[in-house]
């Protein structure tokens with residue numbers, strides 16, 4: 175690594191990206207060219223034999239790659255959930271990849287491990303989690319009893335918690351009992367729980383999808399879980415794990431954490447709170463109520479890479495019992511025993527953590543640097559303003575939809591996601607809404623995705639882009655209205 179080349183190439187990339195962000199609203203939001211195989215036809219069959227200058231590579235990125243991208247950072251990207259980018263997120267990521275250390279054990283990079291332990295505690299306090307999820311509780315260092323880790327995604331974090339819950343239960347009932355273990359989720363829960371349950375050996379027939387209904391705002395109710403659990407116990411099965419979601423992917427529904435926690439406690443289940451998207455909102459006191467009851471949970475996760483201005487990838491996972499997690503995930507190979515002679519006594523309990531035992535992979539990124547940079551650069555007040563700005567824009571959109579009698583808001587908006595559709599029941603109504611969404615996206619001027627609520631096709635507008643301003647939300651609404659008018663006239 176030659177420092178001069180490093181500096182030259184890096185500044186060329188920074189200039190390139192600054193230009194990209196200046197122009198990002200000029201690109202069609204969704205990839206304009208949806209023909210599969212386009213890039214393969216443009217690129218050579220084999221890698222180059224000799225190195226090329228960065229400028230030539232960047233020119234190819236501009237010419238060949240950018241036209242085939244869907245621009246997630248466009249201010250008119252309202253699809254899925256966002257993947258926030260920010261100047262601080264990028265700067266922190268640059269520092270992280272520039273230093274390129276691998277904090278899998280304390281001795282492998284002590285300050286990187288310790289920074290991670292500090293940052294996950296900061297985040298836990300900011301979103302109002304109880305002390306039991308912190309390394310350092312209100313009683314000082316070592317007072318919390320729990321702790322956190324930064325993983326790449328909620329999907330990875332969920333697998334780890336399922337493995338911990340499984341091993342804790344099997345320790346009680348014996349390994350052959352694995353066929354009896356049951357995982358509970360709702361019909362709104364993210365699909366990753368189903369995948370995770372399969373990965374840790376839960377019999378697919380023992381994954382319970384408990385139905386939700388409009389009456390509860392599509393939240394999982396304690397009564398519904400209790401009924402499912404009691405039926406399973408009567409058949410000799412063993413309740414293992416329950417997922418409560420704060421801000422479901424489809425419509426942003428919120429499960430009652432306390433109510434579900436009480437059911438989980440009564441039946442000895444592991445409770446996980448998945449706040450992947452909406453957990454960021456809990457930095458504002460007005461949203462912390464959604465995490466009420468978190469002291470009854472065994473683990474909580476949220477993704478700063480979604481709505482917390484932290485570039486990909488970054489997921490906070492907190493556990494009340496690190497021992498339960500590490501019992502399921504720890505390894506002790508000979509080749510890691512000589513990494514520096516162990517921990518000094520004074521460091522034990524003060525962040526001297528072997529994070530390899532808190533996750534699946536051994537090699538891991540220095541994500542703490544990025545999240546620390548974001549928190550320091552914007553401060554808690556800046557982050558609260560960021561969340562509230564998006565919620566205010568979503569509120570405006572929701573009011574605009576409600577004021578137009580041709581449309582309806584389909585599910586209660588709690589955060590910055592608005593689910594709406596053109597009125598009109600039956601299959602015809604769905605076809606019309608599908609057509610509306612397809613036409614809006616084909617325009618290239620906004621990108622939204624859909625969900626299905628009680629059999630009805632619904633358009634989702636997630637207002638969380640770091641560059642999104644009121645005028646972009648206003649334009650999106652005008653686009654939806656105009657497109658709808660054309661559709662309705664043709665019918």
Ligand code: PLP
Nearest residue numbers: 255327328329364422423450451
């Ligand atoms: N859980 C919820 C509620 C989500 O909305 C998502 C993604 O949108 C996930 C989990 C998956 O997160 P990740 O992509 O970090 O695995």
